[in-house]
Amino acid sequence: AQKITQTQPGMFVQEKEAVTLDCTYDTSDQSYGLFWYKQPSSGEMIFLIYQGSYDEQNATEGRYSLNFQKARKSANLVISASQLGDSAMYFCAMRVAGANSKLTFGKGITLSVRP
Amino acid sequence: NAGVTQTPKFRILKIGQSMTLQCAQDMNHNYMYWYRQDPGMGLKLIYYSVGAGITDKGEVPNGYNVSRSTTEDFPLRLELAAPSQTSVYFCASSPDPTENGNTGELFFGEGSRLTVL
Numbered sequence: 271a272q273k274i275t276q277t278q279p280g281m282f283v284q285e286k287e288a289v290t291l292d293c294t295y296d297t298s299d300q301s302y303g304l305f306w307y308k309q310p311s312s313g314e315m316i317f318l319i320y321q322g323s324y325d326e327q328n329a330t331e332g333r334y335s336l337n338f339q340k341a342r343k344s345a346n347l348v349i350s351a352s353q354l355g356d357s358a359m360y361f362c363a364m365r366v367a368g369a370n371s372k373l374t375f376g377k378g379i380t381l382s383v384r385p
Numbered sequence: 386n387a388g389v390t391q392t393p394k395f396r397i398l399k400i401g402q403s404m405t406l407q408c409a410q411d412m413n414h415n416y417m418y419w420y421r422q423d424p425g426m427g428l429k430l431i432y433y434s435v436g437a438g439i440t441d442k443g444e445v446p447n448g449y450n451v452s453r454s455t456t457e458d459f460p461l462r463l464e465l466a467a468p469s470q471t472s473v474y475f476c477a478s479s480p481d482p483t484e485n486g487n488t489g490e491l492f493f494g495e496g497s498r499l500t501v502l
Binding site: 276303305307313314315317320322361363365367368370371372373374375376377378 | 418420425426427428429430433435441443473475477482483488489490491492493495496
């Protein structure tokens with residue numbers, strides 16, 4: 271079974287600074303994908319970034335980057351130059367390869383950006 | 386291109402009532418999912434489907450039923466509503482993750498907030 275662990279209860283960051291949101295995962299599969307989603311207070315789920323287990327480079331999407339450390343089974347999200355609009359809940363998720371695979375989500379981390 | 390559409394957005398039910406949450410997608414995705422999100426928590430998978438006519442249980446299927454008669458629609462049925470089913474329900478779809486180039490990213494609806502009193 272797959273498991274995603276997000277243990278930071280809540281994070282605070284000053285506007286314009288960088289912040290790292292932690293995610294560790296557990297799987298015995300070799301082929302899998304890792305995802306980060308953002309959920310603002312309005313409630314919708316917004317896809318941010320994806321990292322495949324065989325990708326050699328860390329994924330980047332604008333101000334978002336994924337610090338992928340395969341041996342440590344961690345997939346931390348780094349947000350650079352934080353903005354007030356980054357205040358939201360952030361979920362890490364994983365899907366293992368296969369026809370019946372589905373996304374397993376962590377419990378999420380609340381990020382608050384201070385002006 | 387509407388993406389994933391869920392109805393209703395809000396609903397209040399009395400204990401023991403039944404209802405169906407509707408979900409439709411126009412992206413021709415084979416994979417569809419229903420998740421529930423309890424306050425301050427992550428998403429838990431209720432049911433999913435990898436194609437029309439195929440459904441399977443997720444982590445928390447008790448008290449729910451689904452059907453998948455078409456690629457587009459994936460309704461979630463609540464029978465005999467209970468207060469424990471008070472939650473926000475998300476429908477999502479994804480392209481086939483086994484096909485080359487597909488990450489299996491989920492595309493979500495806006496959510497349906499259900500309260501059972």
